[in-house]
Amino acid sequence: MKKLGLVLLTLLMSATIVFAQSGTVTLRWAYWGSESRIKRSQQAIDLFMAANPGIAVNPEVSGGTGDHFNKVDTQIAGGSGPDIIQMGGNINDYVKKGVLLPLDKYVGAILNTSVIDPSAIESGTIDGHLYGVSTGVTMPALVYNKSLLQRVGAPLPKVSMTYEEFRAYLVSLKSKLPAGVYPMQDIGALSSNSTPFGYWTRYNGTPLYRAAASSTAVTAAAAQKYFELFKDYRDNGLVPPPDVAAGFAETNADTSMVIAGKAVIGFMWTNQLAGYQAATKDELELIEFPGAAATKALWQAPSQFYTVNKYSKNPELTVKFINFLVNSPDAAKVLGNDRGASASATARAAGSTNVNDQKVLDYLSVSGPHSSKETDHVPNDTEFNSTLYLIYQKVAFGQISPAAGGQQVYDLIVRLIKK
Amino acid sequence: MKNRTARRISAGISNFIIIVLGVGMLYPVVWLIMASFKESNTIFSDPALIPKAFTLQNYARGWKGIGIVGFGVFFKNSFIICGLSVIANVIFCSLTAYAFARLRFVGKHFWFAVMMMTLMLPTHVTTIPRYVIFRSLGWIDTFLPLVVPKFFATDAFFIFLLVQFIRSLPKELDESALIDGCGKFGIYIRIVMPLTMPALITTVLFTFLWTWDDFFNQLLYLNSPAKYTVPMGLRLFVDSSGMSSWGPMFAMSVLSLVPCFVLFFSLQKYFVQGITTTGMKG
Amino acid sequence: MNKKARNRAIRDNLSSYAFLTPWLLGFFLLTLYPMLYSLYLSFTQFNILQPPQWIGLRNYFVMFIGNNQFPRDERFLNSLFVTFKFVFVSVPLKLVFALAVAMLMNQKLKLIPFYRTLYYIPTLLGGSVAIAVLWRRLFAGDGVLNAILRGAFNLNPPAWISNPKYALYTLILLSVWQFGSPMIIFLAGLKQIPREYYEASSVDGAGKVRQFFAITLPSLSPIIFFNLVMQMISAFQSFTQAYIVSGGQGGPLDSTMFYSLYLYLKGFGFSEMGYASAMAWVLLIIIAVLTALAFKVSGSLVSYGSGE
DSSP: OHHHHHHHHHHHHHHHHHHHOOOOOOEEEHHHHHHHHHHHHHHHHHHHHHHHSSSEEEEEEESSSSHHHHHHHHHHHHHHHSSSEEOOOOOHEEEEEEEEOOOOGGGGTTBBBTTTOOHHHHEEEEEEEEEEEEOOOOOOEEEEEHHHHHHTTOOOOOOSSHHHHHHHHHHHHHHHHHHEEEOOTTTSSTTTTTHHHHHHHHTTTOOOOOTTTTTOOOOOOHHHHHHHHHHHHTTTTHHHHHHHHTTOOSSSSSTTTTTSSSEEEEEEEEEGGHHHHTTTOOEEEEEOTTTTTHOOOOEEEEEEEEBBBBBOOOOHHHHHHHHHHHHOOOHHHTTTTTSOOOOOOOHHHHHOOOOOHHHHHHHHHHHGGOOOOOOOOOHHHHHHHHHHHHHHHHHHHSSHHHHHHHHHHHHHHHHHHHH | HHHHHHHHHHHHHHHHHHHHHHHHOOOOOOOHHHTSSSSSTTTTTTOOOOOOOOEEEEEEHHHTTTTOOHHHHHHHHHHHHHHHHHHIIIIIHHHHHHHHHHHTTHHHHHHHHHHHTTTOOOGGHHHHHHEEEEHHOOTTSSSHHHGGGGGOOOOOHHHHHHHHHEEEEEHHHHHHHHHHTOOHHHHHIIHHHTTTOOOOHHHHHHHHHHHHHHHHHHHHHHHSSSGOOHHHHHHTTTOOSOOOOHHHHHHHHHHHHHHHHHHHHHGGOOOOOOOOOHHHHO | HHHHHHHHHHHHHHHHHHHHHHHHHHIIIIIIHHHHHHHHHTEEESSSSSEEEETTHHHHHHHHHHSSSSOOHHHHHHHHHHHHHHHHHHHHHHHHHHHHHHTTTTTTOOHHHHHHHHHHHHHHHTTTTHHHHHHHHHOOOOOOOOHHHHHHHOOOOOOOSSSTTTHHHHHHHHHHOOHHHHHHHHHHHHHHHHHHHHHHHHHHTOOOHHHHHIHHHHHHHHHHHHHHHHHHHHHHOOOOOOHTTTTTSSTTTTTTTHHHHHHHIIIIISSOHHHHHHHHHHHHHHHHHHHHHHHHHHHHOOOOTTTT
């Protein structure tokens, strides 16, 4: 009887030990993405888990940036934020609110930054601390429908043009296109219009924001010129009238005027090319914003960042996982260019190409030399985009003059910097 | 004979009106079904209603879900959440409604006003404190925050709905039942429940449909892909910064309507004449 | 005797409260705290991620009054105006349509189960992406409607959905088109009218029209009232359709910027959850006043059963 009790006790104890050992640490990785990104990310997770027994990674994936940030904000406010947070152009706002972990002390030992492009590291560095590791590089670009041009017998555009050449090209297109099809979408009518506008301010040497000095170089007159540029296009039928333009939110392929076949030229980020191409049988190609060659006004930006929640219970393991994602050749192979063309030399060496990736790489090789360091984002990124959109529409619909619009944009930027 | 012809003509006119109006109603679902058979790269670029080439690819790919979890799992999760919600709402909303509609108690008007007020505050501003409550209970990443509140009759819409239906029942019914020796609970079970059948069916239907579509709460409280639901799964086919799978999204949208159709079609026959007062009185 | 009566009253009260217990528990445990907390937040500046800061009445001040330092929020007033217009046009239209269809669906026709399902389809589609795509197809500059107008009447119509003058009306139409929920509730209400009422009046020789006004409308009045109040409340809180059709922007030119959409944009987009909470409480007060008014007026118009 005693013996049996002893056996039972040992069994029980060994069971406890086994269970204690098998208690794995789970890292929570919040990102946005769709089917293909989820598959690729899971393959990377599987590789990591195979190499690191005892660590599990739970992907908390949402279908888009809106859903993602609603969820993450609520989770952080509720005291249960994820360990890894995928971040976009709003990274500065999250740093300012003190919810992200500075990664400086992990650099070297856990996070190998020596193989990552210095510019990518720089863009994740805010107020002197590294907060975000770039997932890959992307660039603003104009996209055009090559098949449509060939069907109407119009010449294809040059990759690099001046604003004069560009306007002349649009005019030449107009005469060839059937009614209801426009040479270009009114790219101020996008909800992410801070990018085309941001380009214009860089082109004029009046960048939107300098974080170090908390100031803007934009003037009301500079913004006014932007409105006048597009007013000229609009008045001459080079871009659609405001109510037609507003019918396409340009948030994705489903609301894209180019995909709908109603405009030849539109705006996108290079990492969106594959997604847009998948929504049409026509062939899409990329060209630069006008005037980039002379002014180097284009820029490369991290398409997204991996950041770490300040309250993560396992910061070291989390950083280790991020290091795996950005630097491991194995991870690079399964992740591909889905989050942008990789910024890590070791990852890029793994290489993998398809037609769309090749188009992007070709574009990057031309535009890379036509770009310079990214301008800091205006604080309160979402509000800036949303309000700029409203002001732009007021001008487009003729409710206010370009001069008044310029003034409102200037006031907006000043207000957001102070907010 | 004459009467019959007149009835036929009147039925014919009714049918005609219904069908003409109905064509407008049907168009969207036809469009959706057609889109689900189109190739992804033609859905937005080719405006024609009828696809140039029919493909079943979208259904095959869509059913595989997001690669790591199949769409069948999303259906299963949605069914569990909806099923529990339906049961809870039918029982607890009708209990509460019965109290408000038929029983006398101190503070009735006050509590009724409070109940109505809970309907009037936009939910977006209560999201965070509610999240804090459920987190302190350790319920994040479970179905509990989505289901348990329904067991506490938090869906005031249905309480108010049932209140209105119960109040419009003839009062003599429960008076006669009182004489027959029924208690309050007896009246609720034997008289109120059966006589408000159309309203209870409405509650079942709407609870199911609205829970089936309740994306925002499911997004907030479910973290592991294996626990995701149908509307969450649908959103995961589309992402503006990457590859969107429109075809599978539309295919699974069509599929996600099927349970709603089936439920609606099978429940609508219960919308039958509810009361026969003469029978009760007799 | 008096004591006995009081005891009975207490017992009566207690047993009534037993029925109310689940709801009361839910209210105190799950609903009250979030409501009070949002009321507190409405007096703060709260960016969600950092602790809220007390600013007194400033949020309310910015909404309605404003000064040089804190200018009045014109977008707020616009959203309020847009929403009122939406509510007062869409709700009556939707209710009349829903009641008319419910009466059509209350007939004895062979195909009625099929018809009912057919008419519920628009509502089933709810707020899916398909609706956004579809509405654009119908009401865009080169949409189906304009193709008809151009072809049949040789008109030159505007792009309805993206023209600031008309965009709101396309959303009103969308709301009326999704009339399924009030229709079903009307149908359930019609089914609850005792058949003998009609039989008795038929014997008296009353025609269909007189029956409608003498029997259907009064018997249905609690349900009409319910639909009116609930449709009003939900129209004031309208969010999803405007969100998906306008891509979350309330455009063009804020012409479809519903109150709830702006509230959401402020709270989650612009990280001003304190301001959003203040907006929520202003809306609550507006809805509460209108609902109370409806209850007051209904006292004389709504008849409950034969007992009252």
